[in-house]
Amino acid sequence: xxxxxxxxxxxxxxxxxxxxxxxxxxxxxxxxxxxxxxxxxxxxxxxxxxxxxxxxxxxxxxxxxxxxxxxxxxxxxxxxxxxxxxxxxxxxxxxx
Amino acid sequence: xxxxxxxxxxxxxxxxxxxxxxxxxxxxxxxxxxxxxxxxxxxxxxxxxxxxxxxxxxxxxxxxxxxxxxxxxxxxxxxxxxxxxxxxxxxxxxxxxxxxxxxxxxxxxxxxxxxxxxxxxxxxxxxxxxxxxxxxxxxxxx
Numbered sequence: 001x002x003x004x005x006x007x008x009x010x011x012x013x014x015x016x017x018x019x020x021x022x023x024x025x026x027x028x029x030x031x032x033x034x035x036x037x038x039x040x041x042x043x044x045x046x047x048x049x050x051x052x053x054x055x056x057x058x059x060x061x062x063x064x065x066x067x068x069x070x071x072x073x074x075x076x077x078x079x080x081x082x083x084x085x086x087x088x089x090x091x092x093x094x095x096x
Numbered sequence: 097x098x099x100x101x102x103x104x105x106x107x108x109x110x111x112x113x114x115x116x117x118x119x120x121x122x123x124x125x126x127x128x129x130x131x132x133x134x135x136x137x138x139x140x141x142x143x144x145x146x147x148x149x150x151x152x153x154x155x156x157x158x159x160x161x162x163x164x165x166x167x168x169x170x171x172x173x174x175x176x177x178x179x180x181x182x183x184x185x186x187x188x189x190x191x192x193x194x195x196x197x198x199x200x201x202x203x204x205x206x207x208x209x210x211x212x213x214x215x216x217x218x219x220x221x222x223x224x225x226x227x228x229x230x231x232x233x234x235x236x237x238x
Contacts, residue, residue, distance in 0.1 A: 015107050022111035023118040027175045030118055034174035038117035091108055 004093035011056045012087040016041060017049050021058060021084045024076040029062075032072040050074065058083055121175035126232045128162075128169040129187065133225025135162030136195060137218040143202060144214025159195075177232040187228040194221050 019039040053059040058080030062073045139155035198217035202209040
């Protein structure tokens with residue numbers, strides 16, 4: 001029988017990436033600044049982690065224009081939602 | 097040597113805290129929609145139980161004020177609940193149909209409409225906003 005640690009998602013083992021995906025899983029979409037404040041990080045670090053999550057197919061990044069300003073909206077993908085659920089289930093199995 | 101850092105409960109707690117912080121950003125739109133529903137109901141009651149031109153102006157002012165507030169809150173929100181666009185457009189669409197039906201028929205076809213007509217209007221016109229608010233409830237971490 002496989003140990004639950006083998007079910008951990010390698011992209012989500014980083015606490016910051018897990019927090020980003022967890023935050024997005026609870027809403028439909030969110031602005032970049034809202035995610036940054038919710039996970040308590042800075043712009044550069046959040047961008048880095050979002051790029052990795054986007055490349056993994058877990059997060060969708062949409063840039064829109066609002067007047068003179070550009071806004072970045074983030075949403076979890078169905079693949080990301082599944083990976084998140086499986087990862088949380090594995091964490092709970094490990095921690096009891 | 098472990099190939100993964102040992103996970104602990106605090107990781108899940110941190111993740112849930114982040115999720116809660118972001119969910120709070122969606123509450124404003126829900127509250128604005130509930131207030132819009134209440135303002136619409138109040139407008140119907142003003143139309144029904146007020147008198148003269150004042151009831152039309154007063155009732156309309158209620159609805160327009162609440163509608164402006166709703167639009168401002170919805171467009172400036174930094175997070176949106178799941179399936180927001182479909183639910184928002186459905187809510188507004190159904191509300192327009194109900195509101196228009198009761199206002200037009202209340203002042204024309206059924207005029208002078210009975211008290212029960214306007215009470216029914218007040219209840220029905222609030223339902224789309226209530227439906228939106230109930231559907232905005234989000235769930236905790238899996």
